[in-house]
Structures are given as structure tokens and as C-alpha cells.
Amino acid sequence: MPGELTAQMSQSGGRWCLYVILRGRTGEWPQHWFAEGEPIPTFTQRTDTLTVLGFEPVPGSRWEWVEGSSDPADPSSPIVLIAAIRVRSRAGVAA
Structure with a gap:
């Protein structure tokens, strides 16, 4: 649907990061x-x-969770969890 975006959350270096994917935009999300x-x-x-x-x-x-691997070619590599949800801008807030 128009105006819908994807927010994801993943872990890196022992910290969780939540971010909103803004395709086609320059700069940081x-x-x-x-x-x-x-x-x-x-x-x-x-x-x-x-x-x-x-x-x-x-x-x-x-929220939907997907399990991945830090090295898909190595089944013994650490697991990577990524969560995703559909989001939209809040009323009156520009994305």
C-alpha cells in the first residue's frame, strides 16, 4: 500500500538496532x-x-522474525535474527 514502509531490527556487536528502510533516499535511515x-x-x-x-x-x-546465518555457506556459523514489521509515518510527521 502507498505510504507503507518496512522497519527492521537486528543485532550487531551485542546491540539491537531498529531502523526504517527508506529506499531511494540518500543519507542515513x-x-x-x-x-x-x-x-x-x-x-x-x-x-x-x-x-x-x-x-x-x-x-x-x-513483527515477523527470520533466522539467518552470518555465513550462509557455513551451517555452523552464528545465527542472525532479523525482525520486520510494516510501518507508516505518524500523522503530521514527514518521513
Whole structure:
């Protein structure tokens, strides 16, 4: 749907990062790094962070988790978790 974007969250260096993918835009995407060593951010923490970034989940959307590998050719390599949800700009906030 028009106006919908994808927000993702992944972990790097022991920290979770939530970011909104803005395809076709130069510069950094809106993002937030959670504290190092913090467990997977809760639903409320993720929603609150999206609000601060100027976005909200699209009604009816939900977080979906995908398991990947840091080295797809090596089945013994560490697991990478990526979460994604459909979002939209909050009313009155330009993306």
C-alpha cells in the first residue's frame, strides 16, 4: 500500500538496532541503537522507539522474525535474527 514502509531490527556487536528502510533516499535511515547487552527489545520498547522515530505500525501488522546465518555457506556459523514489521509515518510527521 502507498505510504507503507518496512522497519527492521537486528543485532550487531551485542546491540539491537531498529531502523526504517527508506529506499531511494540518500543519507542515513531513521534508526535507534538499544543499550549493549540488553535482551531483545520488548514489543513496547519497539513501538515506543518507532514513535520517537516518527512512525507507527500499520494496523493489523505484526513483527515477523527470520533466522539467518552470518555465513550462509557455513551451517555452523552464528545465527542472525532479523525482525520486520510494516510501518507508516505518524500523522503530521514527514518521513
